[in-house]
Amino acid sequence: MLPESLAISAILFAIGVVGVLTRRNVIIVFMSVELMLNAVNLTFVAFSREYGFAGQVFVVLVMTVAAAEAAVGLAIVIANFRHRHTVDLQAIDLLKG
Amino acid sequence: MTPGLVQHPLAGTAAEFVWALPLLPLLGFVVNGALALASSVRIGPDNPATDAHPAAVPDVAGPAPTDAEGAHPTDAAQAPPVVPARPAFRTLVTVIGPGVVALALALAVAIFVAMAGTSPTTPFVQTYFPWMWVGDLHINVAFQVDQLSMLMVLVITGIGTLIHLFSVGYMRDEPGYARYFAYLNLFVFFMLVLVLGANYPILFVGWEGVGLCSYLLIGFWYSETANADAGKKAFIVNRIGDYGLLMAMFLLFANLKTLDFVGVTAAAGDLVPGGVLVTTICLFLFLACTGKSAQIPLYVWLPDAMAGPTPVSALIHAATMVTAGVYLVARSALLFALAPVAGLTVCVIGGLTALFAASIALTQWDIKKVLAYSTVSQLGFMFVAVGCGAYVAGVFHLVAHAFFKALLFLGAGSVIYAMHDAYHAAHAHGDAQDMRNMGGLRRRMPWTWALMWVATLAIAGVPLFAGFFSKDEIMGTLFERARSSTLADAHWLGMPGGTILYALYGVLLVAVAMTAVYMTRLMIYTFHGVNRTGEAEAAALREAPWIMTGPLVVLGILSAVGGFLNVPTFFPLHGAPPELLAQWLDPVVGPAALRVTHGIPFVPDASTGVTLGVVAATISILGIVLTCVRLRTARPGADAVPGRAEPAYRRILSHKYYVDEAYDRVIVRPLIGLSRTVLWKGVDGMIDGAVNAVAWLGRAISRIGGMIQSGQVGTYAWVLVLGVLAVLGAFSLLHHA
Numbered sequence: 001m002l003p004e005s006l007a008i009s010a011i012l013f014a015i016g017v018v019g020v021l022t023r024r025n026v027i028i029v030f031m032s033v034e035l036m037l038n039a040v041n042l043t044f045v046a047f048s049r050e051y052g053f054a055g056q057v058f059v060v061l062v063m064t065v066a067a068a069e070a071a072v073g074l075a076i077v078i079a080n081f082r083h084r085h086t087v088d089l090q091a092i093d094l095l096k097g
Numbered sequence: 098m099t100p101g102l103v104q105h106p107l108a109g110t111a112a113e114f115v116w117a118l119p120l121l122p123l124l125g126f127v128v129n130g131a132l133a134l135a136s137s138v139r140i141g142p143d144n145p146a147t148d149a150h151p152a153a154v155p156d157v158a159g160p161a162p163t164d165a166e167g168a169h170p171t172d173a174a175q176a177p178p179v180v181p182a183r184p185a186f187r188t189l190v191t192v193i194g195p196g197v198v199a200l201a202l203a204l205a206v207a208i209f210v211a212m213a214g215t216s217p218t219t220p221f222v223q224t225y226f227p228w229m230w231v232g233d234l235h236i237n238v239a240f241q242v243d244q245l246s247m248l249m250v251l252v253i254t255g256i257g258t259l260i261h262l263f264s265v266g267y268m269r270d271e272p273g274y275a276r277y278f279a280y281l282n283l284f285v286f287f288m289l290v291l292v293l294g295a296n297y298p299i300l301f302v303g304w305e306g307v308g309l310c311s312y313l314l315i316g317f318w319y320s321e322t323a324n325a326d327a328g329k330k331a332f333i334v335n336r337i338g339d340y341g342l343l344m345a346m347f348l349l350f351a352n353l354k355t356l357d358f359v360g361v362t363a364a365a366g367d368l369v370p371g372g373v374l375v376t377t378i379c380l381f382l383f384l385a386c387t388g389k390s391a392q393i394p395l396y397v398w399l400p401d402a403m404a405g406p407t408p409v410s411a412l413i414h415a416a417t418m419v420t421a422g423v424y425l426v427a428r429s430a431l432l433f434a435l436a437p438v439a440g441l442t443v444c445v446i447g448g449l450t451a452l453f454a455a456s457i458a459l460t461q462w463d464i465k466k467v468l469a470y471s472t473v474s475q476l477g478f479m480f481v482a483v484g485c486g487a488y489v490a491g492v493f494h495l496v497a498h499a500f501f502k503a504l505l506f507l508g509a510g511s512v513i514y515a516m517h518d519a520y521h522a523a524h525a526h527g528d529a530q531d532m533r534n535m536g537g538l539r540r541r542m543p544w545t546w547a548l549m550w551v552a553t554l555a556i557a558g559v560p561l562f563a564g565f566f567s568k569d570e571i572m573g574t575l576f577e578r579a580r581s582s583t584l585a586d587a588h589w590l591g592m593p594g595g596t597i598l599y600a601l602y603g604v605l606l607v608a609v610a611m612t613a614v615y616m617t618r619l620m621i622y623t624f625h626g627v628n629r630t631g632e633a634e635a636a637a638l639r640e641a642p643w644i645m646t647g648p649l650v651v652l653g654i655l656s657a658v659g660g661f662l663n664v665p666t667f668f669p670l671h672g673a674p675p676e677l678l679a680q681w682l683d684p685v686v687g688p689a690a691l692r693v694t695h696g697i698p699f700v701p702d703a704s705t706g707v708t709l710g711v712v713a714a715t716i717s718i719l720g721i722v723l724t725c726v727r728l729r730t731a732r733p734g735a736d737a738v739p740g741r742a743e744p745a746y747r748r749i750l751s752h753k754y755y756v757d758e759a760y761d762r763v764i765v766r767p768l769i770g771l772s773r774t775v776l777w778k779g780v781d782g783m784i785d786g787a788v789n790a791v792a793w794l795g796r797a798i799s800r801i802g803g804m805i806q807s808g809q810v811g812t813y814a815w816v817l818v819l820g821v822l823a824v825l826g827a828f829s830l831l832h833h834a
Contacts (some may be wrong), residue, residue, distance in 0.1 A: 020814055021814055021815060021818065089810050089811055090811065092808075095806070096808030
């Protein structure tokens with residue numbers, strides 16, 4: 001059961017990474033980040049079956065942080081959209097040196 | 098008081114307050130300077146062409162044939178009426194400026210009285226605080242009171258007070274009134290530091306300080322380029338001399354391990370008499386003197402220094418600062434006594450300068466230029482004296498010269514003031530300093546006329562006036578030294594010293610004759626003959642106010658009787674105490690003079706002395722009389738009419754032997770050329786290149802850094818992932834290895 005779970009988790013994580021790296025829409029990138037976090041959560045749950053309860057506690061923690069991060073991140077996206085009328089990442093380069 | 102230490106006789110007397118001597122003028126400088134700054138909204142004239150100040154007329158080298166037409170009615174109609182504004186804080190400055198110097202004079206007299214009462218044989222040194230203590234070098238801020246420094250202090254504060262008072266009248270309408278008195282007070286401060294300093298570095302501080310004040314006051318009317326340039330010339334030429342003083346100090350410290358006058362005097366015995374070292378030190382010291390005291394080859398700045406206000410010329414460039422070189426030699430008398438070759442050099446340079454400058458003075462038309470060259474010439478006389486070990490004679494002539502040359506300059510100032518006022522009243526623009534524009538001023542300015550004749554007789558050496566005694570003492574001592582002294586035994590450039598000294602005696606006799614001629618010429622062109630100012634101006638010519646003639650009267654009395662400071666023992670004047678100055682200065686310069694005369698006290702021979710005196714007096718009186726006869730019918734400027742051939746010697750003289758031109762060609766222009774090609778284009782280019790290369794490097798690095806910082810979050814994410822992969826890959830590789 002564990003190897004399959006870990007394989008699915010790895011596939012999900014890889015999809016997330018590719019999404020973050022390749023997509024230009026900020027919302028999609030956000031979703032990809034969430035996907036990566038959930039892939040990690042899946043790993044935690046799979047391992048907790050073998051090694052005890054602690055993994056499930058971490059999952060709750062990660063979900064909390066993810067929720068907070070989503071709130072902040074979406075707030076930034078909306079604020080930026082109001083300013084520049086775009087969610088295209090390549091158009092957002094105010095920190096250029 | 099520490100028991101066992103013998104107390105100096107001056108301890109507990111007014112000499113304890115010697116620090117207040119320089120501090121008083123410094124206080125005046127601070128207050129007047131503050132007032133000058135407070136009123137500096139407008140310093141100097143707005144437009145130099147409207148001449149809101151007297152005497153700032155640029156030197157006209159050639160003939161000025163249009164001068165007589167200066168009073169042309171159309172000119173007068175166009176000239177705007179200049180209403181001189183009353184300088185700010187004038188009353189306050191008038192009280193403080195001369196006041197602090199007068200207070201210093203009072204204190205100096207008190208110290209003098211204390212000294213005369215105790216007649217100390219050693220200098221009274223007051224140490225205040227350490228200045229530079231590095232290794233063996235111990236330099237203190239210390240003042241030294243002895244007979245020589247007190248004499249100088251009396252001259253500086255005495256003449257200084259008179260000239261400050263004269264300036265109150267002369268600079269009356271000057272907008273920079275407070276600034277002028279601030280500078281003049283600062284000058285007196287530095288001059289007192291110079292003569293009171295107890296070691297060479299303190300003397301050097303004063304030496305540089307008076308140079309600074311000289312620069313500031315020469316360029317006082319700096320809105321005219323010629324004046325500012327004259328100031329710069331004086332400053333730069335003096336730097337060459339200062340190099341000599343610095344080198345002499347380095348050598349003294351390296352070999353004697355002390356720079357105190359007391360220490361140097363004590364350690365001078367260790368030096369080899371006539372050795373290379375002491376000769377080098379003395380020659381470097383004399384280089385400093387040629388700068389400050391305007392001797393060949395560095396005299397060129399002094400005639401140009403006449404661009405400053407005339408009282409400045411009287412105080413700084415005649416009576417006090419330019420005699421600092423004579424003071425320096427007298428102060429270092431023991432060193433010069435050990436170096437006969439250096440002494441001969443001083444004599445030769447002094448004698449040549451006396452002759453050279455006197456010959457230039459014969460043909461000058463600017464009244465101040467004549468006096469400037471006369472000063473250079475008289476300084477030459479002083480250097481002949483101190484060079485041949487006649488320190489008393491040199492200092493005596495210094496004092497006498499301070500009296501009559503200050504009088505001459507102030508008299509000239511009074512004339513220029515009157516001329517300027519006359520031109521002003523007539524709305525004309527003539528050269529107020531050109532003697533060709535004067536003539537017949539005797540009836541208009543009887544006081545100035547009479548007093549300047551007193552000074553002329555004094556400087557020419559007419560018997561019983563100050564210059565007669567001082568100049569005769571120089572000539573007499575020189576004659577005796579040629580007969581027997583360490584100098585006469587030495588050789589200079591292969592020639593025996595005795596012969597050189599006899600030759601110099603002849604040179605000085607010619608210079609005496611020239612002195613009589615050029616001074617009489619000045620008097621006749623200025624005060625006698627027909628008036629050449631023009632009708633309107635002549636009506637406006639009048640004697641200067643009492644604040645200006647008062648100091649002239651005092652100086653006139655001093656010029657007349659100053660010679661009795663040091664009457665020779667053989668002089669047939671019963672009742673006058675002989676050789677007062679020689680007795681007074683004996684503790685300071687006596688040992689050095691003894692060394693020059695092989696240890697035998699110098700007793701002037703009566704018959705020789707009288708003969709020499711008669712010869713010199715005859716020559717000077719003949720000079721005056723012959724000049725009077727020759728110039729009685731002369732028309733000034735007739736020999737300068739363009740088109741008429743000028744004799745070659747006259748052309749050379751009126752162009753001052755082309756020395757300025759030669760210096761310009763040989764030194765100034767090559768230096769400027771070198772600076773432009775090598776320093777500016779070469780060295781400067783290399784420095785600029787290095788600095789620019791550093792700047793270019795910084796820019797290049799920043800450009801590369803800027804390229805990485807793209808602001809694209811995607812790129813950053815890629816870098817992050819690649820970094821994670823690299824780290825993970827490295828870990829797994831290590832794990833497997």
